[in-house]
Amino acid sequence: MRKLVLINPHPVGNVGEENVSVLNQMPVNLGYLKVLTPKHWQVDIIDETQEPAIDGDSGDITFGGADLVGITSVSYQAHRAYQIATACRKRGIPVIMGGIHATSYPEEVAKYVDCVVTREAITLWERVITDFEKGALQKRYEGELTPMGLYNSIRSDREYLKNKYHYRYSGIITTAGCPFGCEFCSVPQFQGKKYRERPIEDVLDELESIKGQYRGLILTDENFYGHSRKSNERVRDLFKGMVERGIYQNWFGFTSLNIYKDDETLEYMVKSGCVGVLIGIESINEETLKTMNKNVNLRITIEKYFEAIANIRKHGLAVWGTMVFGNDADTPETFRQVADFVLGSRVDIMTCGILCPFINTPLYKRLNSDHRLIRTNFPEDWKYYTSHHLTYILKSMPLQEFIDGFQYLYDKIYTTEVLRQRFQNAREVLGKSNMNAAMFAFRVNLDWQNVYQHLLQNLKELQASGYYDEMVKRYNQSVKSGKKVDLTPAEIIP
Numbered sequence: 001m002r003k004l005v006l007i008n009p010h011p012v013g014n015v016g017e018e019n020v021s022v023l024n025q026m027p028v029n030l031g032y033l034k035v036l037t038p039k040h041w042q043v044d045i046i047d048e049t050q051e052p053a054i055d056g057d058s059g060d061i062t063f064g065g066a067d068l069v070g071i072t073s074v075s076y077q078a079h080r081a082y083q084i085a086t087a088c089r090k091r092g093i094p095v096i097m098g099g100i101h102a103t104s105y106p107e108e109v110a111k112y113v114d115c116v117v118t119r120e121a122i123t124l125w126e127r128v129i130t131d132f133e134k135g136a137l138q139k140r141y142e143g144e145l146t147p148m149g150l151y152n153s154i155r156s157d158r159e160y161l162k163n164k165y166h167y168r169y170s171g172i173i174t175t176a177g178c179p180f181g182c183e184f185c186s187v188p189q190f191q192g193k194k195y196r197e198r199p200i201e202d203v204l205d206e207l208e209s210i211k212g213q214y215r216g217l218i219l220t221d222e223n224f225y226g227h228s229r230k231s232n233e234r235v236r237d238l239f240k241g242m243v244e245r246g247i248y249q250n251w252f253g254f255t256s257l258n259i260y261k262d263d264e265t266l267e268y269m270v271k272s273g274c275v276g277v278l279i280g281i282e283s284i285n286e287e288t289l290k291t292m293n294k295n296v297n298l299r300i301t302i303e304k305y306f307e308a309i310a311n312i313r314k315h316g317l318a319v320w321g322t323m324v325f326g327n328d329a330d331t332p333e334t335f336r337q338v339a340d341f342v343l344g345s346r347v348d349i350m351t352c353g354i355l356c357p358f359i360n361t362p363l364y365k366r367l368n369s370d371h372r373l374i375r376t377n378f379p380e381d382w383k384y385y386t387s388h389h390l391t392y393i394l395k396s397m398p399l400q401e402f403i404d405g406f407q408y409l410y411d412k413i414y415t416t417e418v419l420r421q422r423f424q425n426a427r428e429v430l431g432k433s434n435m436n437a438a439m440f441a442f443r444v445n446l447d448w449q450n451v452y453q454h455l456l457q458n459l460k461e462l463q464a465s466g467y468y469d470e471m472v473k474r475y476n477q478s479v480k481s482g483k484k485v486d487l488t489p490a491e492i493i494p
């Protein structure tokens with residue numbers, strides 16, 4: 001029997017979103033590829049957040065061997081993915097790589113693997129395997145956007161994953177794509193700009209099939225609400241269907257803030273087990289939102305944020321906001337405003353990070369063409385492309401003020417004492433109807449406290465190394481001379 005190993009890589013030592021327990025879920029995408037692989041193959045999945053695929057000392061693979069290896073990767077995982085690919089190829093094992101990084105930068109990926117699959121591998125996996133069996137594996141396959149009907153006929157092999165790693169959380173896809181064009185976001189690039197929906201009954205059937213098996217479930221949709229009146233009705237029917245079919249499940253998902261006006265949907269959400277909604281607030285500075293092209297938030301207006309948060313909380317749902325710093329319009333004052341906003345609005349969770357120029361997004365292209373990127377020693381430097389590393393020259397404040405701003409935020413909203421006080425408020429407001437939501441918020445806050453401490457540490461190390469100052473010096477020289485130069489020639493990479 002032939003053996004296929006599918007791998008989700010994890011850079012050693014990275015502390016980020018994956019350290020938030022509710023976000024550390026099984027790689028459902030690899031579970032789909034497993035079931036699409038012909039039955040005469042033995043398929044194993046290795047999730048490196050659980051165990052390494054290569055040995056730290058020898059650099060050799062840990063899984064004995066395989067006939068074929070498939071690796072998925074977003075950019076910050078890419079360097080690790082290449083290390084795994086190199087170890088496999090040393091053993092003569094051919095490697096296929098797909099995912100967001102392969103879709104965004106197939107030319108680089110092609111240097112490290114035998115075959116690159118762009119877009120969504122699920123759309124052509126059977127063909128890839130058939131070609132491999134015939135000895136005719138191509139160097140490149142262009143996948144497509146997954147037709148939503150496909151999820152009707154296949155189910156990810158969650159059972160295998162759960163048995164192997166005992167995950168407590170899983171995810172489900174109910175929609176894909178996003179028509180908005182936020183400057184920093186790679187979703188439209190990878191999933192397309194058309195908002196695509198799965199039939200409700202199909203989603204309900206899938207939910208029913210995994211009912212009660214997980215402590216929590218995440219709707220992996222980028223934004224399940226606010227696209228059109230029709231789509232809002234559809235999602236209301238979905239939650240209503242969960243209630244009618246008795247599919248009670250602790251769950252949370254990503255939505256836009258404008259859900260706050262829809263009391264009926266919020267009611268069905270809480271009745272179906274929802275503990276919270278994750279909302280990309282990104283900034284409370286209107287100028288920043290304009291630069292980000294975050295029109296979905298501008299339409300609501302910042303003045304309404306308080307009312308929106310209060311109304312969602314009133315229903316017993318935790319509001320989990322995300323915010324990023326480092327935009328050109330941010331100033332040291334921005335950090336103070338955000339701390340006041342978090343405490344004043346009583347938002348339950350606020351995960352603050354650094355604006356990240358993900359590969360080939362409009363933000364990446366802008367900073368690259370301005371020669372402001374300081375981490376361009378690729379592929380090693382991909383590991384910095386997360387929301388807890390600074391990868392470009394700040395425009396409106398020196399690094400020290402940026403660090404001071406993050407430290408200020410920590411002292412104001414993330415110390416254990418403050419988190420306890422915020423939990424107290426969550427118990428009082430959310431706990432009236434949904435104590436699970438209050439517990440959920442506290443858990444995420446504690447996890448994020450740890451991630452945030454690493455973010456601060458990363459910034460301090462960057463400053464102590466002198467590397468950032470050197471980059472700024474070079475940047476200023478190049479601006480003065482009118483000659484734009486690459487800031488990071490190999491000899492000064494630490």
Ligand code: SF4
Nearest residue numbers: 178180182185187222
């Ligand atoms: S940040 Fe959200 S709303 Fe903006 S493009 Fe990405 S998925 Fe769409």
